[in-house]
Amino acid sequence: MTDWLLSAAQGTFGQVWGPVVYQTVLNLVLIVAIIVPLMLGVAYLTLWERKLIGWMQIRIGPNRVGPGGLLQPVADGLKLFLKEIILPAKANKGLYVLAPVMALMPALAAWAVIPFAPDVVLADVNAGLLYLLALTSLGVYGVIIAGWASNSKYAFLGAMRSAAQMVSYELAMGFALVVVLMVSGSLNLSDIVEGQGKGRFAAMGWTLLSWNWLPLLPMLVVYFISGVAETNRAPFDVVEGESEIVAGHMIEYSGMSFALFFLAEYMNMWLIAALTVLMFFGGWQAPVAVAPFTWLPPIGWLLIKMFFVVSLFLWIRATFPRYRYDQIMRLGWKIFIPVTLVWIVVVGVWMQTPWSIW
């Protein structure tokens, strides 16, 4: 099929341009194939969040639009589309428009290197992890620019908070991932997942126990909490802090420009969930390598695991009060970074001993 398409392209566009056109079109199709389900996932994550938190709070959640509220995200999207995008008179117009795009763009681009199943990945880059770290760091610019361009004190406070918070947790997160790449010996995400399928327990069929979460449990905790902080979710949502600085950097945004921030936040949640699953929970691998578990296709396992991690985000949101800004900083710098640094040494020494399991 692909060969036939390639030769057809070569026939139409010539030997030189044919493969280029073919590759471009193929990539565009693949990008659409990733983005469309992703957008749907984001839309329905908002619904799931409201439903799940509703159940936790003895409420029903949205149930009016469509059967059981299933069309609620569509209605929300439509509403945001139709709303006016307000440009504050004293805002820095160019940056103000650019900021939501800056927030969304890295969240989308990061999905290029996420493997959904063996060999099902848009770009099988060897420096995949580095690429991810680079892109997730870029997300903070959207927030900072939004806070600056809005020309509002609340937005500016939010931007300052986010700059400090995201940069600090980036460090802890990076160090946690360093441990993962030490034990995997690769920056390629597919290799990291494959590496978790090997080991004593995996040979016995208990793949579950060979995944990174067990030997690297402290790193998983640090990584996940940093992930929550990185996506500005409760209890680390001081950037938005609805009862303090009233949505922070988003305070002046409306309509679709606001929706883009919202999309970026939920897309980042999916991204962090995907990364947690890939790094620590064996990606697409079935937990136990016996019959009923192996029937599900690999991508199914990946999605199920991601769904659980995302639900954990929501559960945390329903449970905890919000940290204060300086307490978040203390947690990041005085607890997480030392813990990860120590654990890097511990794992490093462990790997040099005869008891190394990697």
Add this chain to the structure above:
Amino acid sequence: MPEIRNYTLNFGPQHPAAHGVLRLVLELDGEVIQRADPHIGLLHRATEKLAESKTFMQSVPYMDRLDYVSMMANEHGYVLAIEKLLGVDVPVRAQYIRVMFDEITRILNHLLWLGAHALDVGAMTVFLYAFREREDLMDCYEAVSGARMHAAYYRPGGVYRDLPDAMPKYEAQISRNARAMAEMNQARHGSLLDFIEDFTARFPKCVDDYETLLTDNRIWKQRTVGIGVVSPERALALGFTGPMIRGSGIEWDLRKKQPYEVYAHLNFDIPVGRNGDCYDRYLVRIEEMRQSNSIVRQCVEWLRSNPGPVITANHKVAPPSRVDMKSNMEELIHHFKLFTEGMHVPEGEAYAAVEAPKGEFGIYLISDGANKPYRLKIRAPGFAHLAALNEMSRGHMLADAVAIIGTQDIVFGEIDR
């Protein structure tokens, strides 16, 4: 080198943590508060002035609208002041009913406070849990007065009517099946007293639920311990009352120190804090809910076994029964005079205060012998508390200001009056 200046932040009046219409001008050094300047008056309705042109009875509903989360406690302060001037005797049963509803009101208020305070600090779920129980208490209000919030149930000389023998029930809805309806109406088959007794039986468990979410939560403690500390001396000097002064460790409660109604016969404790911070005030209020629950239970027991009149027999103050009015000329005249001209309160002045959920709610009343007050002054506890906001929040961060506004339990209905 450029000069570094503090900047001001306009916090409210349209702000989710401003509890209504508080406008706070904050002078910030980074995130640290240098000065907090509360601006009030956005909810001023001239209650005191309005009372001067209405008969004594017509002002009762205005009292509900002062502190609109502890409605009956405000009415209580008002009718106590009138009774003091009139010198009427209130039947004991009416006193028990008033005390019971005062304590129900206290639970109502503290539940709202708990939910709102937790929401300000970022914990969403407590809010909805607290409102589940509030709903039941609102139903008690409804059963007894017909209104869920602005009850207008207390009268000079007693209460409007005796406790009803039936609770309102939920009616069938398309979204609930018969089993769910039966479950919702389970506690509502008996009288109001049965319903309240059932509530007091399950309420301590609910308070435990709220506590599991907050009391030992590390984040909650980090956000409240050591925030907004008020020393006992300062608390006295600033005119604090209620949980605000008890949180600072001073055992001051009008229900114990100057018992009114039947509080002297009831068995309850006054919780006090130790450090005077937000966490202590939180613990004090949680314990007050448990104590109020026990007071309500004691009142229910007494009320069950002691029927009797609930309003004074002095028909210059309270209307006669409908039956007497229809059969007796004298009573008809009383009724007519009372509902057209109103009661005449003897010349003099009186101050009556109740321990409202937020602190000492006092009414200072001057009468010139007419059917209207000559002057009415309201002592609202929240006013003194809000005045201390600057002192309490100085040196704390912006997020703490929100926690401090929450811990003060501010309601603008009573502050702006």
